[in-house]
Structure formats: structure tokens, C-alpha cells
Amino acid sequence: MIRKSLLSALGLLFASSAFAEWELNMPRGVTELSAETYELHMIVLWVCVWIGIFVFGAMIWSLIFHRKAAGHKPAQFSHSTVAEIVWTIIPVVILLAMAIPAAKTMIELEDTRNPDLTIVATAYQWKWHYKYQDEGLEFYSSLARPSLEARRLDSEKSPWEVENYLLEVDRPVVVPVGAKVRLLLTSNDVVHAWWVPELAIKKDAVPGIVNETWFRAEQVGTYRGQCAELCGKDHGYMPIVVEVVEPDAFQAWVDSRNESDVSVATAN
């Protein structure tokens, strides 16, 4: 386990860093679909692990026992129709078994009907613009100031001093918990992509095209993501933050935004 020992050696080097925050796996997320996506991911991961154990096991067995140094005399067989049929059919069966739940999740993922709330997100180089269609409110959302200061090449501020470095915005998207939120995505310039891992949706924002996707967050909290399609020099600097709040708090937020002057929305 060279990797493990190296890992811990490097860990010592970085004793001050956020060692405990190490994530190894896809987040389970906070929507029904994100959980389903996570399950699919785990199923196919375990399928791969088991096939790996079987194939690599056979290979390692062979490497140990079928060596010339171990005095093994080479057999001269070069085909076996039975074996070849077996190892063609078994993978087909496994694939079919995986295709069914995958197709089911995909159908749900594409079902954007009957939303409770519709948000139009327009991508710009390099920020997002959000418009709540029925609430009549809109605003730009860009990288928060502390990250902006620390991201420069000659910056004296260390990224380690910034909370949620590169994953914080000035104005987050706020949505009510339990509501089906439909997201309409487009772009003003180049192709971008809207991605929040905990919500398990990623969709491209393409100029001239309106894409749809949806999520229903089931837990109150703050969820962070980033632009996921290369969009120019500041591609790494246009994060997405979604705050999922109780319906009352959401209504209060909408009211306060509408009361505060419109200039906030258009100041950018």
C-alpha cells in the first residue's frame, strides 16, 4: 500500500491544512435525484470493483504461478469457444442490469413539468445572472470580494485565510426547501455550465439556446458549485451558491429584495 503510506507522509507535510475535510466520493446530495445518482454511481463502482477483483485476481494468479522462473511449462492452447461465449454474454447481462436503473433516473432527470418556481440563469463571462420569473426579481451573482482579493497572482492574502475560497458569491440564489425549482439556462457569450454537486444537476448554458433542468432540495442549507465548462480566463472564478431556506424565509427574502431598490438588481 504505497499509495496509503505516501498519502499519510504527504498529510504530515500539510498538517495545517484541512485534512479532515478530504472527500473521496461523490456527495449523496440533498435531492431525491442526487441520491439516485449517487446510488447509480455506487452500483457501477462496485460492479467495476468486482470485475476488477476477478480479472486482476486471475492475472495476478497467473503472474505468480505461471512464471518461467517457477518452472512452469507453457501450455499451447490458443482458443476456447466456450470461454469466449461466456465472457461475451456475462458482460452483456451485467450491462443490461445497469442500463435499466440508469434509464429510469434519466427519465426523471428530464421531467421538468409542473415546477413551483422558475429561475432563468444567464451566463456571462464571468458571472451569473438570475431572474425569478414569477417573483419579478433579478440580480447578478459573482465571486465574493475576499476570494477576489486572494486569487490574484501577486496577492498577499492567502487562500487559506478565505472561508469558502472561490466558492462564495456576493448574492446567492435563494430557493425554498421542498419546492420543485425549474432552471432555464442560457448564455450571453460563450458556453458555460451550471453545476452544484449536492443538487446533482449540471447543464450547459449555451448562447442562443435555452436549456431546462430541475431540482427539489429536501434539506435547508447552503450548496456550492462552479461553472463546469471552460469559458475563458476566469472560468475558475464564477461560482454558484444556492441557499435552500424554509418557505417563510424565502418569502421574506423575496419581499425584502423587492422592497430594496431595483438598482441593486441592475447595478452590475
Place this chain on the structure above:
Amino acid sequence: MTTAVADAHEAHDDHGPAKGIKRWLFTTNHKDIGTMYLIFSLTMLFVGGAMAMVIRSELAQPGLQFVHPEFFNQMTTMHALIMVFGAVMPAFVGLANWMIPLMIGAPDMALPRMNNWSFWILPVAFGMLGSTLLMPGGAPAGGWTMYPPLVLQTGDAFPFLVFSVHLMGLSSIMGAINVIVTIMNMRTPSMSLIKMPIFVWTWLITAYLLIAVMPVLAGAVTMLLTDQFFGTSFFLAAGGGDPVMFQHIFWFFGHPEVYIMILPAFGVVSEIIPTFSRKPLFGHDSMVYAAASIAFLSFIVWAHHMFTVGMPLTGQMFFMFATMLIAVPTGVKVFNWVATMWKGAMTFETPMLFSLGFVFLFTIGGFSGLMLAIAPADVQYHDTYFVVAHFHYVLVPGSVFAIMAGAYYWLPKWTGHMYNETAGKIHFWTSTIFVNLTFFPMHFLGLAGMPRRIPDYSTQFADFNFMASIGAFGFGLSQLIFVYVLLTSKKGEKATAEVWDKPYGLEWTVPSPAPYHTFDEAPEMPVRSVH
């Protein structure tokens, strides 16, 4: 075939290579051209590798330490273009040039002058591409995928990018035509198609893929060119065009392209594993059918690179199922390699070590490929470091290891001397350790939510990135051992014609080093010797 060689010395038109630089500029000899391709490819490996070092230096820690984001994007774009078109593809063409005529008993490639031309286009293409680093606006920075509208924001480099891609395509197409014509017309008469060595077979299939898709890429970049300079709107929404159409066209080229880079690798390891297992290749014919199935499927899976682009549900379904199907023929190949080793009498010289590394690590890349095929999960994986881990596993310990394996395997045939086996083994083990240290943590980074193609990242990704950077530097330095092996390759003991322990194939019937001209007369198929 000692007789063939003896005849060659007496033949009235026999002459050695020209003297000095003319030998290399004007050569029509498949061995010289093969050597030039291989040296060019190695040079590009180091150039593209140096760019990877810039990338990994910047990513070693959060925050920007060395380069601006603009330059970082230039590095990722150029690294990919150089490695794909400059390192991996020419390496396989080099191996094809050297080995296909020797393996099928042909005196040379069928179209030797075109062969010279298709090589010499490459330094021009890459000189042009490299020169963009010095131009106003810098080198292309929109990714090797060249998605519009972003790629149209490239500065003065843009037309040079397009023309260099045209040249690379031209070179590849001519190389592919040459391979097909050679294989179809110049096989020794006793070698039927199905009896051809697997390396020849995989290259034949690859050559058809190249001819089918390189013009598609050329068309796509030409449309970019006219969009930029001649007022067309193929991909511009404002003029009624569709940016997504470019992605479809690009990946219609791009997916077969990834098999162009892996099928010859399958061929190389399928030659090596039987030799060092002292057993015939298991399922020779099914290997051929599997390679052909993979090639066919490669044309109908392109949109799995685009699951987040906003496709109709039925489209996504089709591309998901078709992609999953690829696992079947690929699995057959892996099982066949394992079955070849099974009950063999294996020894572990450097070519075998690299081939075994290939089978293990390519399979890991295949597994992550299967995971990526599952469309809803791909929504999470897409454009993250998980994808970066996946394609580097199939390309580095996949294609590059196979190229290394082939280079070690045939090096004594090329130089006439055994290479330094100890150095070779050190090269293998350091490469293997560091390649895993580089790319394995990237799976975790991607799953934890790190997008690809970013110059800076949030602090929770710091540790794995630091590991990957250490690994990358180690891997880069390990390749210097290979240079050492090459520089000392003529110092070892004299190689016999067979080089290894009773390998099977026509290339082992000519002396080592292979004479400048071989197979003036068509040879008979050799008889397989029993161990």
C-alpha cells in the same frame, strides 16, 4: 530469412542510405521515416510534458503562484494538442512504418515518397502551432476541443491553430492511406488477411478510422475559420447558427480519435504478451473482431461527451446504451490477454512489464469509462477531474505505456544491440508508481467536485492536488531514464535475429539490426516454434 538479405546485397539497385542531412530530408525508406516519426514523437512528449509541468506547478497549491489564468489555459490547450497529435499519434505511425513492412514481409511502404511528405508536414504543423505562443493574444486557450464561441476569442493565433490542425490531418490521412495500401497490396502471398499479426490488424482498422474522421475535423475547423473571417454563422447563434452543432461534429471526429490512439496500443501488447508468455495469442480472430466492433461502435457514441449539453431524452438513451456496449468487445480483449498469460511460462523483461502495466491500468481507465457511460452519473462526472483521471489513465498508462513497451520490444531489432535492461526496469517501475500517484487522486478530486481546466481551486482540494503534482514531476523525470536507455542503446551486447525467446513473426527472421533493405523477395510465413 537469410536468403532475402543475401540477395539484397547482390541486387544491382541496392544502395545504402544517402550521406548527411539528405538521408533524412529525402529518405523514402520506411525504417528511416519510422525513426524520424519516433524521435519527433519523443520530442513532442517532452514539449507537451513541459507544459504539463507548468500546469501541475500552478495546481500544486491553491492560489496563483506562477502563471496568469490566460497562460494556464494556453498551457492546457497546447498540452492536449501536442500530446494527442504530436506525441501519441506520430509514435504509432512511427511503429507502423518500422514494423508493418517487416511484419508482412514487404520491402517498404507502398507509397514511399508520400511517406516522406506525411512525416515532414508534421514539424511544420507543430512549428506553426508552437509559434502561436509568441503571438499577440498568446496561444490558443479555448481547450483542444476548440468549442465556439470561446475559440473565436483566440487572438492572432486563431488562423494558425486552424491551419496547423489542417496540416496534422493531412499528414494523418496520408499516413493512413499508406498503411492501408501497404497492407492490402504488399503482404507476402502466404499471409492471408486473417493471418496477419494483430498489430497489423489494429493498424489497418485505425487507418480506416483516420480516413473517415480526419476530414470531419478539417471541415469543423474550416467552418470555424469562415465564421471568424468570412461572415458565416455555422456556429454563431446571433446569425442563426448553432454552437452545439460544432460539438456534435467535433466529437464525431473525437470519439473515433480516442480509438485511433488506443487500437494500435492493443496491437502492440497483443504482440508482446504472447512472446513473454511463450504461448500463442489467445483468440487471435476474436481479437480482430473485437477491434473491428470497437471501431464500428466508435462512430455511434460521440454524444456521450455531451450529456449535459441539452439533448432529447431519446438521444441520451441511445448514446448511453451504445457507449455501454463498447465494454463488451473491450472486455473480450482484456480477457484474451489474461487467457494468453494463463498457463504460460512468463518472464518479465521491460516490454512485458510495460504491457502488464498497460493491461492493469488501461483496465482501470476502462472501468471509469464504463462509469462515465451511465448518463445520469455522468451529469456529476462531466467536466470534472474524474474525466481528467479517466482519459489520462487510458492515454498515459494506456497508449504511452504500450508505445514504450513496443519501443523496448523492437529496439534491439532497430539498433542491433540489447538495451540496458536494468535501466528499462527502473524506468517501468518509477513510471508506474508516479503515474498512479499523479492520476489516481484525480478521481477523488473529480468526485469531490473539482471542475477541470481551472487554474486555481478551493482549499479542500489542496492535498490531492499536491500529491498529483509530486507524481507528475516524478513521472516527467522518469522519462529521462528512457532517454538514457536510448542514448546507450548501442552499447549493449549484440542482439540475435530473434532477440527474445522464440518470438513468432516475420520481423524476427531478419537480422538485428534490420538491414536498410529487407524482403526484396517475398518470404514464406515462418513456422511457430514450440517452447
